[in-house]
Amino acid sequence: MSAPEPYVRPLDFKRGRVDLNHGAGGRAAAQLIRELFAAAFDNEWLRQGDDGARLPLPAGECVMATDAHVVTPLFFPGGDIGCLAVHGTVNDVAVMGARPLYLAASFILEEGYPLAELRRIVASMARAAREAGVAIVTGDTKVVEQGKGDGVFITTTGVGVIAPGAPRPAGHRARPGDRIYVSGCIGDHGVAILSTRESLGFETAVQSDTAALHGLVAELLAAVPQTAVLRDPTRGGLATTLNEIAAQSGVGMRLREADIPLRPQVAAACELLGLDPLYVANEGKLVAICPAEHGARLLAALRAHPLGADAACIGEVVADEHGFVEMETRFGGRRVVDWLSGEQLPRIC
Amino acid sequence: MKYIDEFRDGALAQQLAARLAAEAEPRREYRFMEFCGGHTHAISRYGVADLLPANVRMIHGPGCPVCVLPIGRVDLAIRLALEHGVTLCTYGDTLRVPASDQLSLLKAKARGADIRMVYSAADALKLAQAQPERQLVFLAIGFETTTPPTALVVREAARLGLTNFSVLCCHVLTPPAIRHILDAAGDEAQATAAIDGFVGPAHVSIVIGSDPYARFAAAYRKPVVIAGFEPLDVLQAILMLVRQINDGRAEVENEFTRAVTPAGNLHAQALMDEVFALRESFEWRGLGELPLSALRLSDRYAAFDAERRFALQYTPVADHKLCECGAILRGIKRPQDCRIFGTVCTPESPVGSCMVSSEGACAAHYTYGRFRDAGARAA
Numbered sequence: 001m002s003a004p005e006p007y008v009r010p011l012d013f014k015r016g017r018v019d020l021n022h023g024a025g026g027r028a029a030a031q032l033i034r035e036l037f038a039a040a041f042d043n044e045w046l047r048q049g050d051d052g053a054r055l056p057l058p059a060g061e062c063v064m065a066t067d068a069h070v071v072t073p074l075f076f077p078g079g080d081i082g083c084l085a086v087h088g089t090v091n092d093v094a095v096m097g098a099r100p101l102y103l104a105a106s107f108i109l110e111e112g113y114p115l116a117e118l119r120r121i122v123a124s125m126a127r128a129a130r131e132a133g134v135a136i137v138t139g140d141t142k143v144v145e146q147g148k149g150d151g152v153f154i155t156t157t158g159v160g161v162i163a164p165g166a167p168r169p170a171g172h173r174a175r176p177g178d179r180i181y182v183s184g185c186i187g188d189h190g191v192a193i194l195s196t197r198e199s200l201g202f203e204t205a206v207q208s209d210t211a212a213l214h215g216l217v218a219e220l221l222a223a224v225p226q227t228a229v230l231r232d233p234t235r236g237g238l239a240t241t242l243n244e245i246a247a248q249s250g251v252g253m254r255l256r257e258a259d260i261p262l263r264p265q266v267a268a269a270c271e272l273l274g275l276d277p278l279y280v281a282n283e284g285k286l287v288a289i290c291p292a293e294h295g296a297r298l299l300a301a302l303r304a305h306p307l308g309a310d311a312a313c314i315g316e317v318v319a320d321e322h323g324f325v326e327m328e329t330r331f332g333g334r335r336v337v338d339w340l341s342g343e344q345l346p347r348i349c
Numbered sequence: 350m351k352y353i354d355e356f357r358d359g360a361l362a363q364q365l366a367a368r369l370a371a372e373a374e375p376r377r378e379y380r381f382m383e384f385c386g387g388h389t390h391a392i393s394r395y396g397v398a399d400l401l402p403a404n405v406r407m408i409h410g411p412g413c414p415v416c417v418l419p420i421g422r423v424d425l426a427i428r429l430a431l432e433h434g435v436t437l438c439t440y441g442d443t444l445r446v447p448a449s450d451q452l453s454l455l456k457a458k459a460r461g462a463d464i465r466m467v468y469s470a471a472d473a474l475k476l477a478q479a480q481p482e483r484q485l486v487f488l489a490i491g492f493e494t495t496t497p498p499t500a501l502v503v504r505e506a507a508r509l510g511l512t513n514f515s516v517l518c519c520h521v522l523t524p525p526a527i528r529h530i531l532d533a534a535g536d537e538a539q540a541t542a543a544i545d546g547f548v549g550p551a552h553v554s555i556v557i558g559s560d561p562y563a564r565f566a567a568a569y570r571k572p573v574v575i576a577g578f579e580p581l582d583v584l585q586a587i588l589m590l591v592r593q594i595n596d597g598r599a600e601v602e603n604e605f606t607r608a609v610t611p612a613g614n615l616h617a618q619a620l621m622d623e624v625f626a627l628r629e630s631f632e633w634r635g636l637g638e639l640p641l642s643a644l645r646l647s648d649r650y651a652a653f654d655a656e657r658r659f660a661l662q663y664t665p666v667a668d669h670k671l672c673e674c675g676a677i678l679r680g681i682k683r684p685q686d687c688r689i690f691g692t693v694c695t696p697e698s699p700v701g702s703c704m705v706s707s708e709g710a711c712a713a714h715y716t717y718g719r720f721r722d723a724g725a726r727a728a
Binding site for chain 1: 353357358362363394395397399468695697715716718719
């Protein structure tokens with residue numbers, strides 16, 4: 001018989017704050033892990049309490065992706081850093097054609113951050129992971145001194161599996177003649193975040209589109225296994241993602257501005273801020289490219305899913321040694337849709 | 350978006366393009382300068398050039414406030430932030446303007462300077478109130494458009510008796526710059542592009558009105574059409590310029606009647622007169638020293654002049670040897686004529702200021718138009 005566990009005063013989730021002890025690897029750290037992370041993420045692998053997780057993998061090719069999340073503010077219309085940290089990595093795994101299975105999560109907490117808010121973030125993360133069907137199987141927590149962090153940074157790493165014989169969409173597979181699709185309105189996440197920044201002080205009804213796309217991807221690939229490229233246009237927006245694909249595939253693209261789905265509120269906010277929505281971040285959108293003959297089926301598959309209801313064909317892949325992504329403007333002219341250079345800064349007049 | 354989409358209508362654009370094609374006389378060359386960076390941006394972003402006949406060419410003018418800001422002025426701001434330890438606030442694009450020692454405000458920020466991007470002068474004032482223990486300097490740049498808001502906050506700072514707020518005033522004036530371009534055109538020593546007419550400023554003209562352009566039009570026999578910043582505005586203004594040339598007229602016409610009046614915004618003008626005074630001379634990037642072309646704080650508000658408060662001495666700094674921004678701002682070269690365009694000088698690492706703001710001729714061409722340089726290709 002082992003001695004009974006000594007009494008430990010539970011963490012004060014009402015008024016308590018993160019302190020340096022929580023990252024020191026001692027009793028306080030163990031308590032934070034036990035009462036917060038392990039309680040929220042609970043699964044058989046985490047319960048083993050080892051330094052890493054030993055995981056069963058179904059047959060197929062293993063896919064791994066990682067993503068660091070440093071969003072400000074931590075809570076924004078439509079989500080928070082917790083669910084974002086799950087969706088971001090789940091989506092990176094999913095667009096490879098893999099079924100996401102496991103996540104590792106690493107937290108960098110700033111000394112003084114309220115435990116109550118940390119608990120909200122962790123709960124949101126746990127809910128997002130449950131909904132995405134992934135288990136958070138291992139993790140790490142470090143605490144940095146006040147002023148050296150921004151509340152909470154979360155890095156997640158995801159593991160998934162592509163079943164044998166399943167489609168393997170990849171950035172280098174776009175070919176001239178292929179059609180380009182986007183799964184819905186662009187720019188929602190970026191505008192939702194910007195609308196909360198204090199110096200702007202305007203309110204929009206725009207919610208972040210943060211969502212796990214694995215379900216949409218699975219249905220899409222089942223319907224159109226010929227899908228050549230899948231990618232989620234996050235930071236840098238649609239324009240950056242298309243330029244990446246054009247460079248990887250050694251092709252150019254022709255887009256039609258009038259066909260790119262965009263909410264009027266997002267268009268208006270971008271107009272006000274001097275931003276181009278093509279460069280504004282998304283967190284729950286897909287870019288899909290497939291040969292023209294399968295296009296109609298791909299669009300139907302996208303639109304059949306709630307996350308793809310506003311999907312549209314926005315252009316086509318062309319042969320172009322310069323790799324230019326060009327756009328026919330609504331106005332009837334043409335322009336380059338270039339890589340984003342630096343951070344998008346507002347113009348002044 | 351109501352009141353915006355109407356001015357970007359593709360069908361109307363085609364009709365205007367057809368009129369232009371019908372009315373531009375094939376034996377003539379039409380060279381028009383759009384003074385404002387806002388027009389440069391609109392022309393590039395909407396592909397307006399694609400709708401113009403081949404003999405109608407747009408020359409990008411110097412009306413991008415970021416592009417005409419000389420290195421020495423940015424150096425002053427950087428010195429304030431790094432050496433005097435002030436909080437320096439300015440508008441977004443200004444952060445990237447290349448300065449001396451491979452620095453820019455953005456790079457100075459990475460070295461620990463407290464530099465903030467603001468959307469309005471009022472935000473800078475608010476920040477000064479929120480941190481009374483720190484000196485805050487607002488780097489004020491821009492033409493007559495951004496000048497009245499600066500005047501307002503200076504007056505407000507005086508009313509509040511703020512002692513930690515000051516302005517590094519780099520506001521410049523449109524008419525002297527246009528006069529310089531026209532004078533230089535008649536001066537062999539200062540090659541400037543031959544210009545047949547001007548697309549006149551939009552927002553600047555809301556403040557100063559359309560009257561100030563009448564003198565240029567008459568004295569230099571150059572038509573001016575004031576235009577809004579939407580692409581249909583620009584196309585319509587170009588059509589009006591073509592008609593003036595065809596008729597042998599050189600008048601000031603106003604396409605932007607929904608916002609611009611002959612006298613302009615008298616209230617804003619009075620405010621500017623109260624808070625600012627003319628500088629005897631001011632260095633413009635690309636254009637050099639221009640007399641009576643910029644503003645400083647008036648004696649009444651001298652207490653809020655950062656140059657006086659911190660005893661700053663302006664030192665001019667020459668542009669990079671290979672940079673053609675000067676010639677480009679005067680309209681004698683196109684961005685693609687510059688040897689370092691798109692190679693050494695890109696939006697990621699701009700050498701010259703025209704590559705900084707998307708209103709700058711080089712950045713606009715690089716970002717939106719450089720596929721045209723790759724040679725004519727099947728559409």
